[in-house]
Amino acid sequence: MAEDYILEKQLQKYFGFTSFKRGQKEVITKIMNGDSAAAIFPTGAGKSICYQLPAVLLPNLTLVVSPLLSLMKDQLDFLLKHRISAARLDSTLGRDEYNEILRKSINGEIKILMISVERFKNERFRYNLEKMKISLLVIDEAHCISEWGHNFRPEYLKLPDYREEFGINQILLLTATATEQVVEDMSLKLEVPGKNITITGTYRENLYLQVTPVDKLKKNKYLLQRIEEFPTEPTIVYVTLQKTSENISNFLCTNGINAHHYHAGMKNEDRDNVQNRFMDGSLDCVVATIAFGMGIDKKDIRRVIHYDLPKSIESYSQEIGRSGRDGHNSLCEVLANKDSINILENFIYGDTPEKKSIYKLLSQLKKNNGFVWEIKPLSLSNELNIRLLPLKTLLVYLDIEGIIKPKYTFFSEYSFKYNISSTKLANNFEGERASFVKAVLDNCSTKKTWTYVDIQGIQSKYNTDRKRIITALEYFDGKGWIELQSKQAIEVYHIVTKAFDIKNITDKIFDLFKLREVQGIRKIHEMISFFESDSCISKRLSEYFGEYLEKENCGHCSFCESGKAIMGNAAKLTSLTSFNFNEITGEFGKIIQDDYSLLNVTKFLCGIRMPLFTKLKVKKLSSFGIFEQYPFSDVKQWVEKHTAEDMSVDL
Numbered sequence: 001m002a003e004d005y006i007l008e009k010q011l012q013k014y015f016g017f018t019s020f021k022r023g024q025k026e027v028i029t030k031i032m033n034g035d036s037a038a039a040i041f042p043t044g045a046g047k048s049i050c051y052q053l054p055a056v057l058l059p060n061l062t063l064v065v066s067p068l069l070s071l072m073k074d075q076l077d078f079l080l081k082h083r084i085s086a087a088r089l090d091s092t093l094g095r096d097e098y099n100e101i102l103r104k105s106i107n108g109e110i111k112i113l114m115i116s117v118e119r120f121k122n123e124r125f126r127y128n129l130e131k132m133k134i135s136l137l138v139i140d141e142a143h144c145i146s147e148w149g150h151n152f153r154p155e156y157l158k159l160p161d162y163r164e165e166f167g168i169n170q171i172l173l174l175t176a177t178a179t180e181q182v183v184e185d186m187s188l189k190l191e192v193p194g195k196n197i198t199i200t201g202t203y204r205e206n207l208y209l210q211v212t213p214v215d216k217l218k219k220n221k222y223l224l225q226r227i228e229e230f231p232t233e234p235t236i237v238y239v240t241l242q243k244t245s246e247n248i249s250n251f252l253c254t255n256g257i258n259a260h261h262y263h264a265g266m267k268n269e270d271r272d273n274v275q276n277r278f279m280d281g282s283l284d285c286v287v288a289t290i291a292f293g294m295g296i297d298k299k300d301i302r303r304v305i306h307y308d309l310p311k312s313i314e315s316y317s318q319e320i321g322r323s324g325r326d327g328h329n330s331l332c333e334v335l336a337n338k339d340s341i342n343i344l345e346n347f348i349y350g351d352t353p354e355k356k357s358i359y360k361l362l363s364q365l366k367k368n369n370g371f372v373w374e375i376k377p378l379s380l381s382n383e384l385n386i387r388l389l390p391l392k393t394l395l396v397y398l399d400i401e402g403i404i405k406p407k408y409t410f411f412s413e414y415s416f417k418y419n420i421s422s423t424k425l426a427n428n429f430e431g432e433r434a435s436f437v438k439a440v441l442d443n444c445s446t447k448k449t450w451t452y453v454d455i456q457g458i459q460s461k462y463n464t465d466r467k468r469i470i471t472a473l474e475y476f477d478g479k480g481w482i483e484l485q486s487k488q489a490i491e492v493y494h495i496v497t498k499a500f501d502i503k504n505i506t507d508k509i510f511d512l513f514k515l516r517e518v519q520g521i522r523k524i525h526e527m528i529s530f531f532e533s534d535s536c537i538s539k540r541l542s543e544y545f546g547e548y549l550e551k552e553n554c555g556h557c558s559f560c561e562s563g564k565a566i567m568g569n570a571a572k573l574t575s576l577t578s579f580n581f582n583e584i585t586g587e588f589g590k591i592i593q594d595d596y597s598l599l600n601v602t603k604f605l606c607g608i609r610m611p612l613f614t615k616l617k618v619k620k621l622s623s624f625g626i627f628e629q630y631p632f633s634d635v636k637q638w639v640e641k642h643t644a645e646d647m648s649v650d651l
């Protein structure tokens with residue numbers, strides 16, 4: 001009892017809250033007892049305090065990992081407001097600031113350090129991380145580690161390794177949306193015992209869940225009317241495609257709504273600008289793709305309207321979770337019809353690599369000289385025509401297969417500016433160190449302002465390893481003698497074995513991707529039947545996340561109010577048989593040449609974006625995406641029928 005009281009007192013002392021919210025104390029107690037734990041609370045339920053309070057009480061640093069650093073902005077502001085020394089390391093920081101944060105994290109002046117998961121791959125960061133004493137590793141959005149979740153991030157799969165490498169004992173997982181399968185997966189991979197997982201459910205009493213079947217042609221008008229009911233209330237409108245977000249935002253603006261679009265294709269500063277204006281209340285409505293929202297901690301979002309269908313029930317739950325964090329009533333409405341299902345499915349098909357791409361990658365591995373394998377992810381993605389995310393997933397699969405092991409990421413280009421003369425710099429050293437420093441500096445070439453480091457050149461003249469050179473450069477930088485910068489990330493893997501059967505492994509990995517594809521498609525259809533539910537929607541939603549609601553009817557969903565929603569079928573499309581195959585694929589075939597395949601033509605016609613298409617600029621052809629609205633499998637069948645039989649599609 002006494003201990004309980006103490007925690008409450010600390011909560012009050014550091015954060016000014018008089019009592020714990022549901023689940024918080026349980027989680028914090030576990031952490032304070034030295035255990036690892038997980039908090040699965042709905043959005044807005046107060047997950048952050050579960051690490052923030054322990055962080056101030058634990059002796060050493062708390063390292064917080066998030067899939068996206070911008071998610072951490074509000075948490076950082078909150079901590080600074082409460083005078084807790086916290087910082088986030090991101091690439092927008094100036095050198096001095098960056099170094100200052102590292103220095104303070106090493107010497108204990110900073111209690112909470114926030115990083116993105118990619119930061120671990122950074123050689124310079126890892127070099128510094130080794131010097132930090134870490135009490136607790138916090139993984140925000142921890143469901144990202146599971147391939148069965150909706151936000152799988154391959155980099156998350158490496159977290160268990162990092163944890164071991166840096167000797168971190170305690171771990172805290174935070175997430176709002178995790179099905180039972182995902183919880184199991186998470187706790188297994190990160191070794192959090194089941195008894196230390198606290199789940200408080202996803203049910204939110206203040207959200208009105210409405211499913212409104214609306215015809216495609218009437219959607220805009222309906223949306224406008226809905227928004228005009230309370231034109232200035234904070235609203236997010238979710239759409240699937242970037243161009244839709246621009247079109248709808250323009251439409252709303254023309255009709256006097258203070259709206260703006262938001263999507264991943266915008267420049268960072270424009271995105272930040274939209275987000276900040278929405279946060280501070282000078283922008284009422286954001287029409288966005290899913291790029292917007294993860295972690296947006298605006299309390300008074302009154303409406304989340306899905307103009308297009310979300311990707312899955314998990315996505316839906318997370319997206320509506322952004323509304324009504326202040327506890328006041330909020331509307332979550334889906335303008336449902338089945339028109340956009342094919343577009344959703346196409347996103348998934350585009351993520352499955354072709355078999356021959358996997359085959360090509362494995363052949364490269366086998367043929368590689370020696371056992372050190374260096375890749376530039378973006379170039380490799382273009383070369384193999386595999387999207388970046390599936391490529392990263394593929395690399396993780398190969399890791400799990402025991403074929404490769406990630407070593408580190410390094411920068412192939414180091415350059416710096418002298419703050420003092422090179423002679424003066426070299427004069428700081430004596431003996432062997434002086435000759436080493438001289439060898440380093442002599443092998444650098446200065447062009448205008450920047451001086452470029454020739455690491456191999458140094459190594460060929462002076463018997464030293466790469467690490468010593470980087471350490472020296474870091475040291476000069478730390479001393480303020482130079483301003484160092486690094487560019488062009490290269491991922492280095494160790495090839496564990498070349499004794500694998502290319503064909504077997506290709507098949508095995510391709511099957512894994514296929515399984516993910518099937519799951520992804522299944523999730524879309526699960527969601528459709530969820531929206532067409534013949535029982536209370538809140539209840540179904542809770543059950544999906546493993547929580548049983550006592551009451552039969554929530555009284556705040558469209559089912560409870562007006563019964564089952566029936567979504568309109570997709571508009572009737574012109575039959576595929578009336579199109580001329582050669583006419584619409586001829587140009588594409590000429591450009592694509594050797595990479596011509598059944599799948600590529602199908603993807604082209606369905607408007608699925610692939611690295612190869614970007615490279616060859618086929619997206620500007622008029623027939624790109626001509627069958628965007630058609631089911632992928634129908635298009636594939638149609639292409640198959642028209643494709644010459646000798647075209648080898650398979651291996």
Ligand code: ADP
Nearest residue numbers: 017019020021041042043044045046047048049
């Ligand atoms: P989550 O990450 O679970 O979505 P947050 O950690 O962002 O939620 O917390 C949501 C809000 O609740 C924040 O504004 C936070 O300051 C507030 N909060 C957290 N814990 C408490 C508490 N014990 N008492 C009062 N307010 C709290």
Ligand code: MG
Nearest residue numbers: 044047048295
């Ligand atoms: Mg949070």
